[in-house]
Amino acid sequence: MHRYIVHALLSISWFVMHPSAGVSCFAQLPQPVNEPALHGSLINDTVAVGTAVEREAPKSQWYKGNLHTHSLWSDGDDFPEMIVDWYRERGYSFLALSDHNILSEGEKWISLAEVEKRGGKQAFLKYQARFPDGWIETQSSSDLPSPDSLAKVRLQTLSKIQAAFEVPGKFLLIPSEEITDKGVHINATNIGELIEPQGGASFVDMVRNNLRAVGEQTQSSGRDILPFLNHPNLSDRGVSAEELAWIVESRFFEVWNGVEGDGDLGSVKRHSLERMWDITTTLRLTEYQAAPMFGLATDDSHDYNGKQKAKPGRGWIQVRADSLSTQSILAAMRAGDFYSSTGVELTQLEFDPVQRRLSLQIRADGDARFTTRFIGTRRDYDRTTTPRTDPESGEVVPGILDYSLEVGQVLATVQGLQAEYQFTGDELYVRAEVISSKAPEFPTSESPWQKCWTQPCGWQIEQTKPNN
Ligand SMILES: [Zn+2]
Ligand SMILES: [Zn+2]
Secondary structure, eight states, X not given: OEEEEEESOOOHHHHHHOTTTOOOSSOOOOOOOSSOOOSSSOOOSSOOSOOOOOOOOOOOEEEEEEOOBOOTTTTOSSOHHHHHHHHHHTTOSEEEEEEETOXXXXXXXXXXXXXXXXXXXXXXXXHHHHSOTTTSOBSSSSSSOOOOTTOEEEEOOHHHHHHHHOBTTTBEEEEEEEEEETTEXXXXXXXXXXXXXXXXXXXHHHHHHHHHHHHHHHHHHOOOOEEEEOOTTSXXXXXXXXXXXXXXXXXXXXXXXXXXXXXXXXXXXXXXXXXXHHHHHHHIIIIIXXXXXXXXXXXXXXXXXXXXXXXXXXXXXXXXXXXXXXXXXXXXXXXXXXXXXXXXXXXXXXXXXXXXXXXXXXXXXXXXXXXXXXXEEETTOOXXXXXXXXXXXXXXXXXXXXXXXXXXXXXXXXESSEEEEEOOSOEEEEEEEEEESSOOSSOBTTBSSOEEEOOOBSOEEEEEEOOO
């Protein structure tokens, strides 16, 4: 057996030369392909990877964006350009409108009665007040149609909205679709053509089939399409942590989704999403020689007119990219160079692969206090699993195993605006989460405090391969 190691850290020289420029925690992961890309870095037969990759350090900066948003094109309650306007005015750099099984293109009309039913009387009035004459298209003879059941309004296309709202270097709209396949929802970011739900006999099949369809479009179109698995705990059924570990082609998932009641914190039948992340990361690195998933926070916003369940502004990502283009944003995400947030902002985030040190700095926020927890799993972790028992009924809960607390354990806790973790050498990975003493602007029962999550750092993939 020829044994070699795929290091997940390739940008060493860049980091050493430009420590303040920032470097991702990870290798530049390969672009998606039609078949599952199993490992963190492309390798060849003879060369051990892990050597430094020389490249010019670009001037990178953080870009804030939300990749999960709904509009009247599917089940949101506002016009797409009103939503785009909301995000742009609040300082987001990029946004994806990701409606269910539809792209915002072609001609689509919606009755004003339906608009009122979704967003209330004010939805259309606000729309009229915001946009000038000539922008709004209706099928009424009146310039100001009353919301009767016959009047209709046209939903504007993404391309028209892009032309009106995008500002080079300032604001970017990325095409997207939430492929909605019964209980499996996958956002295909930067999709070019509609993908119909692919179906499948099980949740695992549905995830794999839809990811495969995304991969096929990636190959046929040549565009980088980044899929991520949405709200894995939306119902009490869905892919388990073990299954998610095994679906190694799933590289991104929502570790936090802004919809109230979507199960972020888990239940007796489901691990919390953070716990699922740690179990999945640990299993991938030990059992499947596969890269961890990266975690996103998103709004999944539907409600822009007063309802509270799925408001915008609750969860987003901060991506460190060399420019505000879809290509740069997605490349940085594939490199793991982003963090997720419900309010906490980082001014510095570095992983030094030589010193083996993860460090971050938090932007001060009045009198808010910050707690950083470094979380990871050590190589010699206790691998015991136990069936979960329902504390009320005393019966075993099917489909869920509890893992030892050494999986995703808190390795260190730091108070204050700066935090640093020095690897001891036996960690499979380490990630950081920061919790503020302040509530988010739009809190939910699942999100009482502002928080942020970095991606897993410092991992590597060991692999065995037979000699020729
Ligand atoms: Zn969904
Ligand atoms: Zn959604």
